[in-house]
Amino acid sequence: METIGRTIYYRVATGKEQLQYRYYISSASISAEQFASTVRAHWGIENRLNWVPDVTMREDDCPISRGHAADSLACFRHVALNQIRSEKTIKASVNRKQKMATMSEEVLDLIVNA
Known part of the structure; x- marks a missing residue:
């Protein structure tokens, strides 16, 4: 030390x-x-x-900790975050794009296909 x-x-x-x-x-x-x-x-x-x-994505609030479930969900969140960030036609924050995708199939399609 x-x-x-x-x-x-x-x-x-x-x-x-x-x-x-x-x-x-x-x-x-x-x-x-x-x-x-x-x-x-x-x-x-x-x-x-x-x-x-x-x-x-309120990751710290997730109570799931059984087996590898927490790691698996973190991986899915990371993929979702990368997809949201990859979508460039909508000029909005990650949080806003996430909310927009819950209300519009067109926005969801743009994010999934980014």
Whole structure:
């Protein structure tokens, strides 16, 4: 163990303040600037990979955990998300396209055939 670091996470959401301390241990000997950059990069990747499925497909709210069912559903969600993102003729967010597909067979067809 070479480096121990602490970050302070602060945000205001819906009128409530939130303050968290996050601690990190590293085997690399790095400066404070390198530590900050590494932590930002880590959370940037985390947010890009997990935020959209968590928010638009409510992945964290899924109670299914039996056998490989959770992994299988995550795979289906990932495929659906890729299809929604591949459809370029409709200029809308992933969440909006998903809602549109539930109300219109034409939109669903566009997404499935993208």
